[in-house]
Amino acid sequence: MLLAYMKIYLYNNVENTLNLDNPLVRKEYLNYYPADIVEKFGDKLFSHKLFRQIAATVTVNRALNQTGISFFYELMKGTNRPLNEILECYLLAEEISRLPQAQGRDMRP
Numbered sequence: 001m002l003l004a005y006m007k008i009y010l011y012n013n014v015e016n017t018l019n020l021d022n023p024l025v026r027k028e029y030l031n032y033y034p035a036d037i038v039e040k041f042g043d044k045l046f047s048h049k050l051f052r053q054i055a056a057t058v059t060v061n062r063a064l065n066q067t068g069i070s071f072f073y074e075l076m077k078g079t080n081r082p083l084n085e086i087l088e089c090y091l092l093a094e095e096i097s098r099l100p101q102a103q104g105r106d107m108r109p
Contacts, residue, residue, distance in 0.1 A: 006069040007060055010083060015056040017084040020046075024091040028062065029055040063090055 018025060026046070030038050032054055033045060048054070064072070067090070075086045 002069050003064060006073070007064050010064060010072055010087070011056055011060045013083040014060065014087055015052065017082065018052070018056050018059065019084070019088060020052060020055060022088055022091070024095055025055055025059055025088065028059045028091070032058045059087060059091070063087060066094075 020026070029051065030045065038045065045051075072083060072086055072090075075081070076083055079086070
């Protein structure tokens with residue numbers, strides 16, 4: 001139950017401020033779709049009416065499932081940085097550490 005509330009809280013804080021040009025956010029967005037859909041439509045998916053909402057949802061859900069309910073809130077309190085910046089930095093740290101590959105998750109380019 002707490003995880004659901006934290007997902008709502010984080011989503012509400014990052015939906016309108018998430019950098020949709022960030023290649024890691026775009027990668028998360030594309031991972032939402034089956035490979036054949038990405039292959040068929042490619043960059044046209046970025047013009048989807050719900051691009052911002054889907055990108056924020058999948059990014060928030062995966063990051064919170066990975067880190068737990070207090071991670072982003074504690075970082076926000078400790079750094080005084082906005083949640084969208086913390087989320088994007090988390091994606092970068094995860095990418096640098098190759099965490100998705102180590103966990104065997106499909107992370108298409």
